[in-house]
Amino acid sequence: MPRDGRLAHPKLAGDGRQAAALGAALRDVAMAELEAAGHAVQVSDLYAQRWKSEVDRADFPQLPQDVRLQVPAASRDAFAAGALTGDVLAEQRKLLWADALILQFPLWWFSMPAILKGWVDRVFSFGFAYGVGEHSERCWGDRYGEGTLAGRRAMVVVTIGGWQEHYGARGINGPIDDLLFPIQHGILFYPGYDVLPPFVVYRADRLDPDGFAQAADRLRERMRTLATTPPIPYRKQNHGDYLIPTMQLRPDLGRGAAGFALHRLDGKG
Amino acid sequence: MPRDGRLAHPKLAGDGRQAAALGAALRDVAMAELEAAGHAVQVSDLYAQRWKSEVDRADFPQLPQDVRLQVPAASRDAFAAGALTGDVLAEQRKLLWADALILQFPLWWFSMPAILKGWVDRVFSFGFAYGVGEHSERCWGDRYGEGTLAGRRAMVVVTIGGWQEHYGARGINGPIDDLLFPIQHGILFYPGYDVLPPFVVYRADRLDPDGFAQAADRLRERMRTLATTPPIPYRKQNHGDYLIPTMQLRPDLGRGAAGFALHRLDGKG
Numbered sequence: 001m002p003r004d005g006r007l008a009h010p011k012l013a014g015d016g017r018q019a020a021a022l023g024a025a026l027r028d029v030a031m032a033e034l035e036a037a038g039h040a041v042q043v044s045d046l047y048a049q050r051w052k053s054e055v056d057r058a059d060f061p062q063l064p065q066d067v068r069l070q071v072p073a074a075s076r077d078a079f080a081a082g083a084l085t086g087d088v089l090a091e092q093r094k095l096l097w098a099d100a101l102i103l104q105f106p107l108w109w110f111s112m113p114a115i116l117k118g119w120v121d122r123v124f125s126f127g128f129a130y131g132v133g134e135h136s137e138r139c140w141g142d143r144y145g146e147g148t149l150a151g152r153r154a155m156v157v158v159t160i161g162g163w164q165e166h167y168g169a170r171g172i173n174g175p176i177d178d179l180l181f182p183i184q185h186g187i188l189f190y191p192g193y194d195v196l197p198p199f200v201v202y203r204a205d206r207l208d209p210d211g212f213a214q215a216a217d218r219l220r221e222r223m224r225t226l227a228t229t230p231p232i233p234y235r236k237q238n239h240g241d242y243l244i245p246t247m248q249l250r251p252d253l254g255r256g257a258a259g260f261a262l263h264r265l266d267g268k269g
Numbered sequence: 270m271p272r273d274g275r276l277a278h279p280k281l282a283g284d285g286r287q288a289a290a291l292g293a294a295l296r297d298v299a300m301a302e303l304e305a306a307g308h309a310v311q312v313s314d315l316y317a318q319r320w321k322s323e324v325d326r327a328d329f330p331q332l333p334q335d336v337r338l339q340v341p342a343a344s345r346d347a348f349a350a351g352a353l354t355g356d357v358l359a360e361q362r363k364l365l366w367a368d369a370l371i372l373q374f375p376l377w378w379f380s381m382p383a384i385l386k387g388w389v390d391r392v393f394s395f396g397f398a399y400g401v402g403e404h405s406e407r408c409w410g411d412r413y414g415e416g417t418l419a420g421r422r423a424m425v426v427v428t429i430g431g432w433q434e435h436y437g438a439r440g441i442n443g444p445i446d447d448l449l450f451p452i453q454h455g456i457l458f459y460p461g462y463d464v465l466p467p468f469v470v471y472r473a474d475r476l477d478p479d480g481f482a483q484a485a486d487r488l489r490e491r492m493r494t495l496a497t498t499p500p501i502p503y504r505k506q507n508h509g510d511y512l513i514p515t516m517q518l519r520p521d522l523g524r525g526a527a528g529f530a531l532h533r534l535d536g537k538g
Contacts (some may be wrong), residue, residue, distance in 0.1 A: 021337060047323070047325060051323075053322035053323055053383040053384065053387060054316070054320075054322055054382075054383060054384045055377075055382065055383070056316065068290060070474070071375075072430065072474060106340075108324075108390050109386075109389050109390065109393065109451070109455060109456050109459075110451035110455035110456070111380055111386065111451055111455075112386075113323075113324065113386070113390060114322040114323060114324070114383045114384070114386040114387030114389075114390050115322065115323045115383070115387075117378075117380065117381075117382070117383040117386050118322060118383030118384075118387075120378050120383075121377050121378065121382060121383050124378065144441060161341065163514075163515070163516070165515040165516060165517060166515070166516045168517065169527075170517045170518040170523070170531060171515075171516055171517055171518075172413060172506060172511055172516040172517075172518070172532065173455065173516075174450060174451075174454070174455070174528070174529050174532065175528060178447065178450075178528050178529060179450075179451055179455075181443060181447075181448075182378075182379035182380055182443075182448055182451070185443070186378060186379035186380075186442065186443070186448075187378050187379070190378075205339070205341060237441060242441050245432075246432070246434040246435070246440075247432070247434060247435045247440055247441040247442075248434060248437065248439045248440055248441075249439040249440075249441070254439070258438075258527060258528070258530075259443070259444060259447050259527070259528040259529065259530070260443050260447060260528065261527075261528070262439060263441065263443065
């Protein structure tokens, strides 16, 4: 099964200590495990690729200079015309090639680093990741469980400087599953991915060799079970749970849950 | 009262239709209202400034080439030595100058555009926005209500393409207050800001002249009340509500609430 790893860690100095960097080390652990099982892996190292983070006019070379940039419309037209830039098209091809996507990043300010957000902003174009499908009484676009990437799996691998307790159900930062909801539900489930539970390493800056060995073992296990781990049971949009077009969860569903947990069949936060 | 507006909208073509762009129009409405009341305003237009979004070695010119980049340590050393890059120092000076910060952006993939996240990643350096204060039995760093920017106000102005219902308490995207929690609590309250309720415009791509006039009126009112609007009542970290060092909300607090709502004194989501 092909795999697609995507990395957003600052490019490291090319010396012997590079392998000690946690992000690169975890990537290597995951790749080795996948390749040992016979999978093909493509890596997009955004820093090494010098990925362009900002959406701007340069992303739409066919947009006439006298037309004001409106990103959704420009994205729609460029995707339809096959006129997106080469770096974006290459990433879209990788996503269509891969059965699974792994987004690996350090949690910065409770979200992904800018360079990875810029990968999402540019690669997830109109017609590819949003603006897909018809709008009718039965369907409000192919999204949230349907769409271009349906039938594929995605998973977040995230390294966090803080303590696990600070990200617990009552921890001051907020529960990690809720902090990741805009990414896991809003970015990955939206265009169709089945989203696996996240792989999280806490106190990543202070991991000692034993701690790394344990994290590596956990990650290897997650790679071995990538095709079989049950995904987070997010509710699909067009399967009757939501009213169209207001997209409210039906009043008889989700009793006892609130917030993001409403959108999981198991009601968990 | 000085004000500091910060914008992340793609730079528009310099033609007559520029003023029609919603982001620029809302910025102009807010600035005019503030200046009419005698306030000074500085604008950081990130696209116009060609803001660099990615954190990388170039941000730490004093870091020896043979030292591996570890961002928190490099950020700490550069801030302490006054060796951050000029663009970052200029933004930090603006934040220290302003009594209030307004972050204006379109909601892209349920968060801020990459260029604005890159402003946070780079400007909110160690020693400035995190890694501030002592760690003891009574204090776990100056954060979440304390810190460099304490005593100042911040507010998000966000334009959203989707429907308000889709961002309601039971809407499929999740409640807007929860989607903004990583920004409002994790980015703004963390270094000390009092965070005002967000100003949100829905269906922003389809706003007709009447809709714009109404949004402009609402925004003017928010500018007039910028100094008096009660902030979101997030719980302060070092005032007894959280156990140190696990930073768990005390068991006797937040009954009946869950998720992010635990961290508000009013228990609202």
